[in-house]
Amino acid sequence: MASATAPPDAGSTACVLDREGLGALVRELRARGRTVIGPTVRDETIALAELESADELPYGWGVEHEAGYYRIRRRSDTAAFAHSAGPQSWKYFLHPERVRQWTADRDPEGRMTVRAERSEPPSFAFLGVRPCDLRAIQIQDRVMTGGAHRDDAYRARRSGAFLIVVECTEPGATCFCVSMDTGPAARPGYDLALTEVVDEAGHRFLARAGTEEGAEVLASLPRQPADDLTRTRAREGVEAAAGRMGRTMPEVDLRALLAGTLEAERWNDVAARCLTCGNCTMACPTCFCTTAEDVTDLTGDHAERWRRWESCYDLEFTHLPGGSVRSSGRSRYRQWLTHKLGTWWDQFGSSGCVGCGRCIVWCPVGIDITEEAHALHREGERQAGGKDEAS
Secondary structure, three states: OOOOOOOOOHHHHOEEEEHHHHHHHHHHHHHOOOEEEEEEEEOOEEEEEEOOOHHHOOOOEEEEEEOOEEEEEEOOOOOOOOOOOOOOOOHHHHOOOEEEEEEEEEOOOOOEEEEEOOOOOOOEEEEEEOHHHHHHHHHHHHHHHOOOOOOHHHHHHHHOOEEEEEOOOOOOOOOOHHHHOOOOOOOOOOOEEEEEEEEOOEEEEEEEEOOHHHHHHHHOOOOEEOOHHHHHHHHHHHHHHHOOOOOOOOOOOHHHHHHOOOOOOHHHHHHOOOOOOOHHHHHOOOOOOEEEEEEEOOOOOEEEEEEEEOOOOOHHHHEEOOEEOOOOHHHHHHHHHHHHHHHHHHHHOOOOOOOOOHHHHOOOOOOOHHHHHHHHHHHHHHHHHHHHHHO
16 A cells, blocks of 8 residues: 655656656566556457566557447557556456455364465556546555454555556546546556657656655656656646546535435336346446355365355345345345445445446446436436425
């Protein structure tokens, strides 16, 4: 997590890296023993995977996406980070989908040996973290390390992670980070921040450090002083991105909106479309729920316990002796949306949504969280108007 020492002034560390400088960054991080994770083209997506070289970055690739639709496409330039959020978020590495917690073995005499799973996590370096995803990591930090029920395994992975944020200059059709105040500019919490610039002067990255370790890494790279043109183009690119968001949330108190529309007719409308598949929770960078899964071999002499992701869309998620608390699709979708935008505030002091748009893209029937919020707002206004007329 962030360094305990005072962070350097980002302006004083600003410099310019070219493509070779970006390659040197990956080499430097690997030389420091870090496992570098970043975007790369894989299986017709821009996926997150370990990088051995900056050459594996998706130079010249972008994406097209909409509700329930995602395709990669060739770009007319060589930009490496001109794509919006892909199918994965960084929680795949900080809060893995499936983790073995212990194993148990019974010997021929019937004696049991239980061994806790204790593996040393990699020293990660995340290259290409979007500002919205940086906020998502900070939200998961609050959930996993800031409360009474901390997750030591998460903390071990997170405490050593080196975060390289890339500011967004080309938002996607489902992005709404401006509405959630999470981007497209980088906020504090990174080790390094990059802004990619591709223009007539060449392909380069405005870089600055956010921690002492970030400044040390930056100082070891081939770099040029930050010139006025690069600073201006970088700032203009981020400012233009803020004006090109593909989606918006209604400009109201979302926490109050969700609390005041629990019986809205709109929940029936969305329930008629929702498959309760849980894709939105799997793609969401902040959803964190898990369950325990016990397995044995055919002899019954070896058993394992695994922790795996769970979804509030699962009928068994709230199963009690009397049955499921939320037996209908309507109640399960409502639980997810009201928690994400509303009651998350009560638990953790913030929204649980960062505006990345993944839940929209990876919903097989194209349900759009922003459309649902706007619909609830309109319905609430109509109901309020009808009450005023009646009075």
